[in-house]
Amino acid sequence: GAVVSQHPSWVICKSGTSVKIECRSLDFQATTMFWYRQFPKQSLMLMATSNEGSKATYEQGVEKDKFLINHASLTLSTLTVTSAHPEDSSFYICSARVGRGGQETQYFGPGTRLLVL
Amino acid sequence: GQNIDQPTEMTATEGAIVQINCTYQTSGFNGLFWYQQHAGEAPTFLSYNVLDGLEEKGRFSSFLSRSKGYSYLLLKELQMKDSASYLCAVRDRFSGGYNKLIFGAGTRLAVHP
Numbered sequence: 001g002a003v004v005s006q007h008p009s010w011v012i013c014k015s016g017t018s019v020k021i022e023c024r025s026l027d028f029q030a031t032t033m034f035w036y037r038q039f040p041k042q043s044l045m046l047m048a049t050s051n052e053g054s055k056a057t058y059e060q061g062v063e064k065d066k067f068l069i070n071h072a073s074l075t076l077s078t079l080t081v082t083s084a085h086p087e088d089s090s091f092y093i094c095s096a097r098v099g100r101g102g103q104e105t106q107y108f109g110p111g112t113r114l115l116v117l
Numbered sequence: 118g119q120n121i122d123q124p125t126e127m128t129a130t131e132g133a134i135v136q137i138n139c140t141y142q143t144s145g146f147n148g149l150f151w152y153q154q155h156a157g158e159a160p161t162f163l164s165y166n167v168l169d170g171l172e173e174k175g176r177f178s179s180f181l182s183r184s185k186g187y188s189y190l191l192l193k194e195l196q197m198k199d200s201a202s203y204l205c206a207v208r209d210r211f212s213g214g215y216n217k218l219i220f221g222a223g224t225r226l227a228v229h230p
Contacts, residue, residue, distance in 0.1 A: 106150075108161070
């Protein structure tokens with residue numbers, strides 16, 4: 001299947017700092033990527049849809065000025081958590097859309113665990 | 118609105134068969150996915166159903182009934198490594214044009230010797 005990577009795999013930062021997470025499609029081009037957040041023992045919650053060459057589409061309740069998304073190329077999307085606070089500590093996972101129409105699916109990256117002190 | 122329900126936890130014995138059910142309500146159903154997620158890891162794709170019926174892939178099978186809003190994931194010959202969370206996700210065509218996946222809360226399966 002398609003391979004999606006994320007970097008870093010984990011990060012610890014001080015409250016108030018910004019953290020950038022990269023999501024890359026390694027062997028294919030992805031015009032659309034998705035960013036999810038997952039708290040312990042909970043399911044994945046979609047934060048935003050990242051579109052190459054255009055603005056991201058954010059889900060209701062997700063602050064676009066706090067979670068900056070840039071999809072600058074067909075293989076890279078970045079999520080920047082600005083002015084991070086302890087409540088932002090979570091598991092952040094990206095996915096890339098593969099295929100078209102009825103055959104479309106999503107392949108996930110390995111995730112980034114963020115701890116804000 | 119959209120709603121996906123699956124049991125929170127299940128236990129089973131190594132070598133046995135287990136069925137994980139998922140019911141959903143969505144306005145623009147456009148496919149159902151099952152993912153496996155081990156603790157601390159990202160989900161991995163297991164199966165996809167868009168038409169009614171059973172899709173078999175090795176030890177795993179997935180069934181869909183669109184009229185009933187119902188799916189199940191069947192795991193045969195359980196192994197200890199199958200202990201994980203299993204996520205049911207529905208694709209909704211009326212979700213902003215990008216075919217978003219709506220995830221259920223997941224079913225944590227514990228396989229015992």
